[in-house]
Amino acid sequence: MDRIAQRTLVRSDLSLSEIGCGAASLGNLYRPVADAEARATLDAALAAGMTYVDTAPRYGHGLSERRVGDVLRGRDGIVLSSKVGRLFCADPALAGDAARHGFRSPMPFEARYDYSYDGVMRSWEDSLQRLGLGRIDILYVHDIGGMTHADEHDRTFAELTKGGGLRALEVLRADGAIGAFGLGVNECDVVLQAMNYADLDVVLLAGRYTLLEQGALDALLPACERRGVSIVVGGAYNSGILATGTRRDGPIYYDYGAAPPDIVDHVRWLEALCDRHAVPLAAAALQFPLAHPQVVSVIPGLGSVGRVQQTMDLYHQAIPADFWRDLRAVGLVDVAAPLPGGA
Ligand SMILES: NC(=O)c1ccc[n+]([C@@H]2O[C@H](COP(=O)([O-])OP(=O)(O)OC[C@H]3O[C@@H](n4cnc5c(N)ncnc54)[C@H](OP(=O)(O)O)[C@@H]3O)[C@@H](O)[C@H]2O)c1
Structure with missing residues (x-):
């Protein structure tokens, strides 16, 4: 069996496998995944040594949570995260699995945002019911911030702070109902903003600390280091x-759309360097974020057994120190970015 190293959160004793399972794909993200394939995928991820699974109510309007819960029920030693901020309402007019919000799920529910105290509590309870589990270890406030809410950001952020959403999470943590909480977002600024209102334990940061972009090094990662906030990296492939x-x-x-020319150009330079060192680009992308000391886990989306095996191969791919040194020398990554193996 392939083993995966474990990393412990700074502010709690939760220990995560440094490669975890992102379960958005199991909510039928972009394409349907059969129930049997979903179960086999999770079984394969756990068998490979992944002891951390991330899901959310949004992933397939509840489908991912149902599938994850059915596989995790009765198993010990797995750390599970889910998310709060959206409540799901049944709509009998919804039928079939046409794409809605990116998911091809037949679950007849539509979301509305609610980051208030009561909204967070209900979201947590709804997730437990869908999962059929007695506990969620980590709760992330999902998609708070200007990237999702634009003109509504001030209002939704006030709901989270003055409206008591963060207080609800503090109550759950103080009661021992959850082990840790933070935000699950694709942007840095809102995390810095939220840190002024609560002691976050862990942030799921998607797409903003990758082989392609390291803007999080400017302010967010130093702030996390000072406050002991751990980082889970989503979107490692941007x-x-x-x-x-x-x-x-x-x-x-x-970033969920067609890549703009400057990004394509940057990745062509990365590919050229990968070619020179015979390194698969995806392996470098998967391994790069793990060099940062605040990062506890990188969670690719896993939607098939084949993708689990491929991820394990990329994780175990030997990458020469010269590759990392050249990457920095030619200016393809921020000079301040820690590199694997201390290169
Ligand atoms: N706001 C949040 O909290 C937030 C945001 C984003 C992500 N997340 C979490 O992070 C997890 C990972 O999300 P992600 O955005 O990084 O998506 P991902 O599924 O890891 O990767 C994004 C894209 O890369 C493709 N891909 C991945 N590995 C590949 C490979 N080896 N060869 C070819 N194509 C490959 C995937 O294709 P396939 O579809 O074919 O696999 C997918 O289209 C999610 O499941 C979720 O748990 C959280």
Whole structure:
């Protein structure tokens, strides 16, 4: 069996496998995944040594949580995170699995945002019911921030702070109902903002600390270091481009859309360096964030057994120290970014 190293959160004793399972794919993100394939995927991830699984009510309007709960029930030693901030209401008019909000899920529910005290408590209780589990270890406030809420950001952020959403999470943590909480977002600024209102334990940061971009080094990661906030890295492939590369006929994705030319150019430079060292781009992308001491886990989305095996191969891929040194020397990563193996 392949083993995966464990890392412990700074502010709690929760220990996560440094490669975890992102379960958005199991909510039928972009394409349907059969129930049997979903179960086999999770079984394979756990068998490979992944002891951390991340899901959310949003992933398939509840489908991912149902599938994850059915596999985790009765198993010990797995750390599970889910998210709060959206409540789901049944709508009998919804039928079939046409794509809604990116998910091909047949679950007949539509979300509304609620970051208030009562909203967070209900979201947590709803998740427990969907999961069929007695406990969620980590709760993230999902998609708070200007990237999702634009003009509504001030209002939704006030709901989280003055409206008691963060207080609800503090109550759950103080009662021991959850082990840790933080935000699950694709942007840095809102995390810095939220740190002024609560002691966060862990932040799921998607797409903002990757082989392609390290803006989080400027302010967010130093602040996390000072406060002992751990980071889980989502979006390590920046929505696809760092997994697929640029040399393909199909679309090249960055940040949930078509990759702009400057990003494609940057990745071409990365590919050229990877070629010189015979390193798969996706392996470098998966391993790079783990060099940062605040990062406890990187969680690729796993939607098939094949993707689990491929992820393990990328994780175990030997990458020469010269590759990392050259990466820095030619200015393809921030000089302040820690590199694997202390290169
Ligand atoms: N706000 C939040 O809290 C937030 C935001 C984003 C993500 N997350 C978490 O992070 C997890 C990972 O999300 P992600 O955005 O990084 O998505 P991902 O599923 O890891 O990767 C993004 C894209 O890269 C493609 N890809 C991945 N590995 C590949 C490979 N080896 N070869 C070719 N293509 C590959 C995927 O294609 P396939 O679809 O074919 O696999 C997908 O289209 C999610 O499941 C979720 O748990 C959280």
